[in-house]
Amino acid sequence: MNKVKIQLIENAMIFGCFIIAAFIFGNDLLQKNSYEAGEVRYILDTEGNIISSHPSTTPLNTESYPNIGYTYENNWGESSGLYRVQSGSYDINTDEESGSLDYLSKAEYIHSFWDDFCYPSTKNYAIYKMIDGIINGFPRTNSVELGNNSFYMDDGNLFLYDIKSGNYGVADLRGNWLLSPEYQKIDTSHTDKGIVIVENDKGYQRRIGVTDLDYNVLIEPKYEFIDFCNDYIFVSNYENYIRYFALYDYNGNAIIGPDYGDIVFYDSFMKVEIDNTDDMNLSDYVDEKDRYYGIYDYEGNAILEPIYRSITIGEGTDTLIVEDQNSQYRLLDFEGNDILGDYYKYIECINQGEGNEHQYVFIIEDQDEHYYFCDKDGKKLSDEIFDYVKDIFGSDDLYIAGRDDKYGLIDCLGNIRLEFKYSELDDLHEDSAYMVANLDGKAGVIDVSGTTIIDFNYKSILSYNYATNKMGDKYIVITEDDRIGVVNTQNEIFIEPESYSLFDGEYKYTSDDEILYFQFDDQKWVILKPDSLPVEFHFGELKYLGGGLFLGRNYSGYSEVKGFVIDSSGNIVWEFDEFSYDVEATMVEGKPLLVIAAKDRLTIMYDGNIVAEENYAIDFIEIKDNNLIAVCPTDSSGYRIYNYKGDYLGIDCNIGTSTEIKGYYDESSGLYGLRDKFGNIVLDFEYEYVEVSKYINYHNVKEGGMMAVVKTNGKYGIVDVNGNWIYEPQFDWASVSNGVIQVTLREGQEIKK
Amino acid sequence: MKKVSDLLSKCISLMYAICFPLSFCLFLYLSVAYKGNMLFGYVIDIVKIIVILLFANNVLFMYEADEDAKKSSKYFVILAGIILLEFVYTVCMHGKYNYGGKNIIVIYMFFFAAEFIVETIAFVKLIGEAYGGFMIRFGIITFLVITFGLSLCISYTGCRSGLPLVVIVLLILLRDIIKGHFLIKSVIMRKHEVSHDKN
Numbered sequence: 010m011n012k013v014k015i016q017l018i019e020n021a022m023i024f025g026c027f028i029i030a031a032f033i034f035g036n037d038l039l040q041k042n043s044y045e046a047g048e049v050r051y052i053l054d055t056e057g058n059i060i061s062s063h064p065s066t067t068p069l070n071t072e073s074y075p076n077i078g079y080t081y082e083n084n085w086g087e088s089s090g091l092y093r094v095q096s097g098s099y100d101i102n103t104d105e106e107s108g109s110l111d112y113l114s115k116a117e118y119i120h121s122f123w124d125d126f127c128y129p130s131t132k133n134y135a136i137y138k139m140i141d142g143i144i145n146g147f148p149r150t151n152s153v154e155l156g157n158n159s160f161y162m163d164d165g166n167l168f169l170y171d172i173k174s175g176n177y178g179v180a181d182l183r184g185n186w187l188l189s190p191e192y193q194k195i196d197t198s199h200t201d202k203g204i205v206i207v208e209n210d211k212g213y214q215r216r217i218g219v220t221d222l223d224y225n226v227l228i229e230p231k232y233e234f235i236d237f238c239n240d241y242i243f244v245s246n247y248e249n250y251i252r253y254f255a256l257y258d259y260n261g262n263a264i265i266g267p268d269y270g271d272i273v274f275y276d277s278f279m280k281v282e283i284d285n286t287d288d289m290n291l292s293d294y295v296d297e298k299d300r301y302y303g304i305y306d307y308e309g310n311a312i313l314e315p316i317y318r319s320i321t322i323g324e325g326t327d328t329l330i331v332e333d334q335n336s337q338y339r340l341l342d343f344e345g346n347d348i349l350g351d352y353y354k355y356i357e358c359i360n361q362g363e364g365n366e367h368q369y370v371f372i373i374e375d376q377d378e379h380y381y382f383c384d385k386d387g388k389k390l391s392d393e394i395f396d397y398v399k400d401i402f403g404s405d406d407l408y409i410a411g412r413d414d415k416y417g418l419i420d421c422l423g424n425i426r427l428e429f430k431y432s433e434l435d436d437l438h439e440d441s442a443y444m445v446a447n448l449d450g451k452a453g454v455i456d457v458s459g460t461t462i463i464d465f466n467y468k469s470i471l472s473y474n475y476a477t478n479k480m481g482d483k484y485i486v487i488t489e490d491d492r493i494g495v496v497n498t499q500n501e502i503f504i505e506p507e508s509y510s511l512f513d514g515e516y517k518y519t520s521d522d523e524i525l526y527f528q529f530d531d532q533k534w535v536i537l538k539p540d541s542l543p544v545e546f547h548f549g550e551l552k553y554l555g556g557g558l559f560l561g562r563n564y565s566g567y568s569e570v571k572g573f574v575i576d577s578s579g580n581i582v583w584e585f586d587e588f589s590y591d592v593e594a595t596m597v598e599g600k601p602l603l604v605i606a607a608k609d610r611l612t613i614m615y616d617g618n619i620v621a622e623e624n625y626a627i628d629f630i631e632i633k634d635n636n637l638i639a640v641c642p643t644d645s646s647g648y649r650i651y652n653y654k655g656d657y658l659g660i661d662c663n664i665g666t667s668t669e670i671k672g673y674y675d676e677s678s679g680l681y682g683l684r685d686k687f688g689n690i691v692l693d694f695e696y697e698y699v700e701v702s703k704y705i706n707y708h709n710v711k712e713g714g715m716m717a718v719v720k721t722n723g724k725y726g727i728v729d730v731n732g733n734w735i736y737e738p739q740f741d742w743a744s745v746s747n748g749v750i751q752v753t754l755r756e757g758q759e760i761k762k
Numbered sequence: 763m764k765k766v767s768d769l770l771s772k773c774i775s776l777m778y779a780i781c782f783p784l785s786f787c788l789f790l791y792l793s794v795a796y797k798g799n800m801l802f803g804y805v806i807d808i809v810k811i812i813v814i815l816l817f818a819n820n821v822l823f824m825y826e827a828d829e830d831a832k833k834s835s836k837y838f839v840i841l842a843g844i845i846l847l848e849f850v851y852t853v854c855m856h857g858k859y860n861y862g863g864k865n866i867i868v869i870y871m872f873f874f875a876a877e878f879i880v881e882t883i884a885f886v887k888l889i890g891e892a893y894g895g896f897m898i899r900f901g902i903i904t905f906l907v908i909t910f911g912l913s914l915c916i917s918y919t920g921c922r923s924g925l926p927l928v929v930i931v932l933l934i935l936l937r938d939i940i941k942g943h944f945l946i947k948s949v950i951m952r953k954h955e956v957s958h959d960k961n
Contacts, residue, residue, distance in 0.1 A: 016822055016832055020839040024815065027843025031850040038854035130803060131855040132848075135870035136793035 044081040044095055048742075052077070052101065053750045055716075055735050057762045061101045066094075071749040075101040164222070168195050176209070179224050188224035202259050204242070206235060217244065219261065227261025238274050239307060251284060251295055256309075264309040270300060273322075277343065279305050280322060283315040304329065304345070312345045323358050326369045326385035330356045340371065340387065348387040354378065361421065362405040370421045372398050372408075380410070382421045393423030401436045401444075407457055409434050409444075416446075418457060427459045443498070445470045445484075454484060454498070462498050470496075471516065480518050485525065494537070495525055507543045509535050521596050522557040524577055534561075536577050544579040554594035555632075556601030558582060574603060582614070593632045597653045604638050606630045611640055613655045621655030635686045647674065652688045659684075662699055669730050670717060672699035683717055683732060691732040696721050702745040716750075718743045725752070737761060771820050778817040779942030783935055785810050790931065807849045814842040821888060830890050837884030841877060848873040878907070885941065896944045903937045 047066030051059050063069060063079045070078030078098040085091040099106050159170045159177065169180040171190035178190030193210035200222060209216045209230040218230030219242060232244035232255070241264060245254040254272045256265040256279070265272060270284035285299040303315030313320070313331065321330040328348065329341040337352040349356075355374035361367060370390060371383050380398035382390040397411030398419075407426060410419040416434035418427035433447035443462055446455045453465035463470065463484060471485040482498040486506065493516075494506030509529040516527045525537040534551040536544045536559075548561035554574065561573045574583035574592060583592075583605060590607035600616040606627040613621040626643040633639055638651040639661060648661040650673065659673030662681065670683050670691055681699035683691040692699075698720035716735060718727050726738030727750060736743075739761055740752040754760070785806045792803055818838035825831035851869070882904050889897050910930045 012829075013822055013826055013832070016835060017819075020818060020822070020836055023836060023839045024843055027840075027846055030843075031846050034847060035850040035854050038851065042854065130852050131866055132789075132852045132870060133793040133803065135867050136790065138867050139871075140794060 041084045041091070044083050044093075046081050048753045050079075050751050051754055053736075053752060053760065055750070057736075057760045059760070061104070063099065068744050068746060069749075069751050070096075070098070071747040071751070073098075074747060074749055077101050162195075162197060164197075188220060188226075192218075192230070199237075202237075204259055216246070219257070221261075227259075228257055241307070243272065243274075254281075264307070265305055269315075270295065275322060275324070277306065278312055279307070280320055281305055281315055302331075312343075313341070321358065323369065323385070325360065326358060328358070328385055330358060330371075348385075349373070349383070350387075352376075357400070359400050359421075365406060367421055372400070374398075382423070390421055391423030393419075395419070399436075401457075404436075404457065409436060427457065451489075452486075461500075463496050463500050467496075480520065483518075485516055485518070493525070493527075504537050504539050507535070507537055509537075509543065517553065519553045519555075519557075521555065522577065524553070524557070526551060526553070526559075532563075536579075538577055541578075544577065546575070546579065548573075554592060554603075556594040556596040556603065558594040558601055558603055560592060574605075576601070582617075583612075591627070591630050593630055593638075595632050595636065597636045602632065602636065602638075602653045604630050604632060606640070613638065613651060613653075615653050615655065620653075621651060621657070623657075635688075637686075637688055646676075650688070656688075658688050659694070662701070670701055672701050672717065681719070683719070683728070685730075691730075692717075692719065692728065697723075698725070700745055702748045716745050716748075718745045718750075735762075771824060774813070774816045774820045775945045775948065777813050779945040781810055781813045782941065783938035786934060786938065804849070804853065807845065807852075811842050811845050811849065814838055814845065818842065825888075828890065831888050834884045834887035837880055837887060841880045841884060844873065844876050844880060848877070875911070878911070885944075889944065896940070896947075899940050900937070900944070903933060903940055907933050907937055 045066055046064035049062050049064045050069050051062045052069065052071075054060055061077065063077065064081075065079035066082040067080045070080075072078070076098050077100075078096060081095045081097075083091070083093045085093070097106060160168050162168055162179070165181075166187060167180045168177055169190070170177050174190050176190040177192050177195070178186050179188035179195070180186050188207065191209055192207045193215075194208035196206040196208070199206060203222055204227065205220045205222065205224065207218050207220055207230060209218065215233060216230040217232045217235045218226060219228040219235075220226050228242065228244065231246060233246035234244065236243045238256075240259070242257040242259065243254070244257065245252055247253075252270065254265075254269045255263060256272060257263055265279065265281055269281050271280075271282035273280040281303050283301045283303070284295040285301065298318075300318075301315045302317045302320040303311060304313040304320065305311055313329070316334070317331045318334055318336070319330075319332040323330065327343050329343065329345075331339050331341060333339075333352075336354075338354065338356040339352055340348045340356055342348055353373055353375055355372075357372045359370050359372060361370060367384060367390065369385055371385070372380060373383055374380050378396065379394040380396070381392075381394045382398075384390060395410040395412050396414075397409070397416070399409045401407045401409060401418075406420050408419050408421070409416060410429070411417075411434075412429055414432065415429040416431045417425060417429035418434075419425055431446040431448055432450070433445075433452075435445045442456050443454050444457070446453055446465075448465045451465040452467045452470045453461055454463035454470060455461055463486070466488070467486045468489050468491070469487045471487075480495075483495050483503055484497075485493065486496045487493055488506045490508075491510055492506035492508050493510070494502060495504035495518075497503045503523070504525055509527075512528045512530050512533070514528050516525060518525050523539060526534060528551070529535050529545075532547055532549055534546045534548055536546070546559075546561055547563075549564040550562045552560045552562075554560050557577050559575050559577070561575055562569050563571045569588050572585040572588075572590065573581050574585075574594070575581055582603065585607060587608055590605065592603070592605050592607075594601060594603045596602070597615070601614075603612075603614040605612045605614070606629070609624060609626045611621070611623045611625070611627060611630070612619060628641040628643045630641070631639045636653050637658070638653070639648045640651065641648055646660065650658040650661050650671075652658060659675050659682065662672030662674055669686055671686070673682050673684055673694070674680075675682065675694040678694050680694040681696045682694040683699060683701070685691055696719040699717055701717040716727055716729050718725055719738070720726075721738050723741075724738035725740040725743035727735040727743060727745060729735055736750075736752075739758075741755065743750070743752040752760075788806060789803060815838075818835040821835040821838060822832055825834075848870075851873075855866075885900060886897070889900060907930070910933060
């Protein structure tokens with residue numbers, strides 16, 4: 010064999026090796042790039058029937074049931090930067106594929122190979138980036154990770170990525186831009202309306218625009234939100250704190266807008282708001298005085314020009330109450346005709362309740378500050394006029410009225426229901442049956458029939474306010490000699506009036522322990538409670554914790570110097586040596602429960618005794634409604650749950666969900682269990698996994714019930730709220746996320762109830 | 763038959779001389795323009811691989827007597843193999859890659875560097891001592907390309923460089939022209955050799 014032939018064979022062998030290497034290399038890359046559908050996940054009802062199934066590499070997303078989301082993944086590692094997940098969704102009832110702006114990826118695209126050749130190649134990309142890097146400098150980090158989400162659209166065009174701008178546009182198959190690459194997303198689900206929605210997303214703010222089906226821009230992409238209303242496109246966006254609205258037809262013609270402060274839709278018209286933002290700091294909210302309201306029909310014609318300070322729409326009366334810039338009111342019909350024919354100082358519409366002869370009446374205050382009632386046609390209901398009329402909240406047809414500085418009750422026809430003899434009359438909002446009245450200079454409480462509930466013996470009686478909103482049938486009274494006490498609606502003194510006066514702040518009342526406390530002097534507080542002498546404290550601040558316990562704090566300047574937990578008798582229950590602590594208290598079975606987290610130490614005190622003490626760093630503590638104590642450790646290992654007796658129940662596996670049963674984790678055994686809302690064991694710590702969820706009402710499964718998936722000996726089963734098996738452990742995987750049972754099945758596996 | 767063989771031999775050398783600068787310019791244009799349909803780029807790559815393989819074969823028969831030059835055919839085959847791997851990588855990753863990541867650029871830099879080194883070795887072996895003048899020009903231009911290439915790598919790893927793009931492009935083109943010149947010249951010289959043989 011001559012040397013040339015030998016060399017020829019050597020060359021052939023070398024290239025053959027390269028071909029084999031290329032084959033292996035290519036095969037590996039194709040395998041990594043291809044998308045795996047994952048296991049088939051079955052959705053079951055509670056009776057062992059399969060409702061639906063779909064392959065998905067991650068659990069089916071049941072958040073938007075009956076729209077079920079599924080995912081396919083490629084085979085790259087998550088850290089490779091080439092890892093991709095494609096999502097899709099289908100309707101469980103119709104099995105139809107559905108999508109939205111967030112789910113652009115299509116199942117067909119996932120399997121496409123040749124389609125990819127329509128996009129610039131990896132090599133082009135690398136060359137482009139090298140050139141770009143030489144000219145503009147290479148990026149220092151890989152922080153900008155943009156995925157190529159280009160795809161074929163149903164109309165045969167491409168939603169194509171443009172590397173130069175980093176945006177997407179619509180291109181035909183020859184690469185000609187039909188819609189310039191200025192966008193990030195496209196929504197073609199509204200083509201039946203002749204429009205396509207495009208979204209331009211700069212990372213911090215999305216801007217939505219609209220094009221026609223030939224990709225001509227109808228609405229410039231400057232809106233943040235888009236919706237459809239009565240065959241119109243309703244768009245809005247924020248600029249700092251100011252929101253702008255506009256209404257377009259499907260041809261892109263502005264019906265209202267583009268810069269309205271608000272649009273509210275009614276059957277035959279729209280209420281619009283224009284904000285005067287001239288000379289205004291755009292980082293602030295628009296003042297009431299700079300808001301102008303008007304009414305437009307759906308053709309864009311003004312029924313009322315937007316010049317009014319307020320417009321109240323009376324859908325039950327077909328009326329508009331408009332207030333102009335001079336605070337003059339008019340009553341108009343929906344066509345803008347003046348019903349009363351004049352301007353008034355005030356007009357208010359009152360709903361007296363269904364079944365009432367006059368369900369809707371109007372309180373009118375004329376220019377002479379006289380009040381009277383009229384119906385929706387502007388007809389006076391009586392000739393009686395008053396100096397003052399005020400609706401009693403929740404009373405339907407009773408009004409406090411005044412005449413010649415005397416107050417009583419009337420109905421809308423002007424009939425006097427309670428004699429005009431009180432110098433003051435004030436309703437108590439939350440408790441409309443009673444009113445605080447002042448008769449001959451003394452305060453008392455009466456009901457609507459005028460019956461005295463609390464005698465007229467007091468200098469004043471405090472009406473409902475924020476601090477005393479839980480006082481129920483009790484009232485804080487101030488006696489003629491300026492003593493403060495509490496009287497109930499049986500006209501009994503509940504807390505004996507004592508000689509203290511409010512120094513600063515407001516009166517505070519603890520509903521669970523019936524204690525009145527307030528600051529009566531500089532750094533001095535007093536606690537008043539039934540059948541007890543007043544207890545005084547020297548604290549800068551006194552805060553009620555619950556369970557009859559208070560937190561008292563002393564300050565030096567703005568810094569806390571000492572904190573104490575005290576009971577209502579003045580005994581110190583706990584003294585804090587440090588400034589960083591968390592304390593919670595409540596009443597459990599009539600006895601105080603106190604939980605303290607300080608110095609990386611948890612202390613639980615019940616009925617005055619320490620029932621649990623543990624040492625670990627704590628972020629915060631919380632006493633739940635069911636009296637279980639949730640402790641959040643700083644190591645993020647999950648909420649540790651204790652009951653009021655100090656028993657440790659485990660780590661809460663259902664953070665944030667208020668459920669009848671909860672999963673708990675036992676660190677010592679590494680196993681999970683289930684407990685009811687009181688902490689009682691439903692399933693002991695015997696399971697490798699637990700997940701709890703609430704039933705959703707589908708396929709006749711009762712809504713609101715609870716179920717949990719548990720794993721034992723490597724198999725998943727599903728239990729109900731009482732720990733009874735819905736499905737015994739038999740599945741290789743199961744989930745009850747969002748109340749939908751989904752499992753995987755081996756080939757030929759039968760579902761056992 | 764000999765005539766056909768000679769004609770083919772000349773054509774292959776000329777194709778090699780033309781193919782490299784042409785494919786470089788075309789690919790550069792497509793990348794800068796970032797046009798959509800890139801199948802054309804793949805056709806160029808395949809043609810390039812075939813031309814290199816044919817050229818390697820041609821070298822083997824052309825320089826039957828020159829042991830060193832003959833061996834250079836092996837390096838041309840290796841060059842074709844590396845371009846094949848790059849081609850397979852590009853095809854398999856097409857449309858699947860991670861825009862914005864640096865890894866892709868690094869991989870292509872590796873491919874380009876490997877191709878450059880192997881081709882340089884192949885030409886050094888091919889040119890040999892017989893064509894000293896070419897060797898000096900080829901050596902200088904290769905040195906410059908390597909220098910600027912290293913600067914490019916340094917700028918890539920963080921030190922931003924103001925290296926003008928046009929210099930490196932022109933250098934590569936100049937190198938291709940020198941190669942082309944050598945190949946054409948070598949064909950003519952071979953023609954003379956054939957004439958001498960006849961005489």
